[in-house]
Amino acid sequence: DNLVKVAKLVKEAASKGAQVIALPECFNSPYGTSYFPEYAEKIPGDSTEVLSKAAKDNQVFLIGGSIPEKDGDKLFNTCTVYNPEGAMIAKYRKMHLFDIDIPGKIRFQESETLSPGNTFTTFDTPYCKIGVGICYDMRFAEMAHIYNKKGCKLIVYPGAFNMTTGPAHWELLQRGRALDNQLYVATVSPARDETASYHAWGHSTLVNPWGSVITTMEHEEGVIYSDVDPNYVDEVRSQIPISFQKRNDIYKVEEVEENGKKA
Numbered sequence: 195d196n197l198v199k200v201a202k203l204v205k206e207a208a209s210k211g212a213q214v215i216a217l218p219e220c221f222n223s224p225y226g227t228s229y230f231p232e233y234a235e236k237i238p239g240d241s242t243e244v245l246s247k248a249a250k251d252n253q254v255f256l257i258g259g260s261i262p263e264k265d266g267d268k269l270f271n272t273c274t275v276y277n278p279e280g281a282m283i284a285k286y287r288k289m290h291l292f293d294i295d296i297p298g299k300i301r302f303q304e305s306e307t308l309s310p311g312n313t314f315t316t317f318d319t320p321y322c323k324i325g326v327g328i329c330y331d332m333r334f335a336e337m338a339h340i341y342n343k344k345g346c347k348l349i350v351y352p353g354a355f356n357m358t359t360g361p362a363h364w365e366l367l368q369r370g371r372a373l374d375n376q377l378y379v380a381t382v383s384p385a386r387d388e389t390a391s392y393h394a395w396g397h398s399t400l401v402n403p404w405g406s407v408i409t410t411m412e413h414e415e416g417v418i419y420s421d422v423d424p425n426y427v428d429e430v431r432s433q434i435p436i437s438f439q440k441r442n443d444i445y446k447v448e449e450v451e452e453n454g455k456k457a
């Protein structure tokens with residue numbers, strides 16, 4: 195059902211002028227560790243073929259939310275990205291697994307069935323460079339900082355916060371990452387399904403480099419639209435030039451080398 199919905203909604207968004215479209219975390223699977231093995235697919239596979247076709251048919255960049263990915267005997271929470279020709283131009287595996295335990299509220303351990311990825315992922319568009327993270331990744335300021343250093347003007351986080359952390363942290367984190375790095379931050383959540391075991395907070399949102407929420411929604415299914423203006427990123431950065439004012443002589447955020455390669 196969700197694959198059919200993707201084809202329909204991407205077409206609808208493109209017909210209204212969208213050029214870059216993003217889907218939610220785990221859009222082809224219920225969000226829950228017991229579901230991931232059942233719904234996991236290889237990449238390429240049925241779900242990613244639908245994404246590739248939707249991008250090509252509608253001539254858009256498509257950030258395909260995420261799916262549980264099966265690779266050998268491991269599962270990952272993986273986002274794939276397509277260009278308007280339908281080619282997969284990026285693949286990102288969630289680096290920071292959502293393992294939390296808030297007594298009486300929520301315990302969730304993605305690591306029960308998923309493994310973490312180890313690679314930062316950005317891609318170029320004619321509009322700007324875009325960085326990809328998934329949900330819990332948004333809590334890690336250093337990751338967004340590295341995307342800023344790599345030249346991104348937009349970071350997209352498909353994400354499914356919950357009814358405990360959503361109201362408290364969802365918007366605050368996006369505004370924080372946007373303001374820290376003076377770039378746009380977009381989050382895309384699944385709609386809330388009251389019959390599911392995990393109740394998503396919803397509230398897909400776009401925040402601008404000034405830290406202002408420029409578009410958002412509630413928790414029902416829907417599509418939201420907004421312009422991203424890469425020139426506005428430059429404007430804010432020249433007005434408040436924090437990137438030049440960092441005391442790199444005293445502290446520095448940098449990618450570590452892993453096995454001789456950048457992480």
Ligand SMILES: NC(=O)CCC(=O)C(=O)O
Nearest residue numbers: 292329330354355356359
């Ligand atoms: N899917 C996730 O990573 C959820 C993250 C979350 O809810 C949080 O509070 O962080």
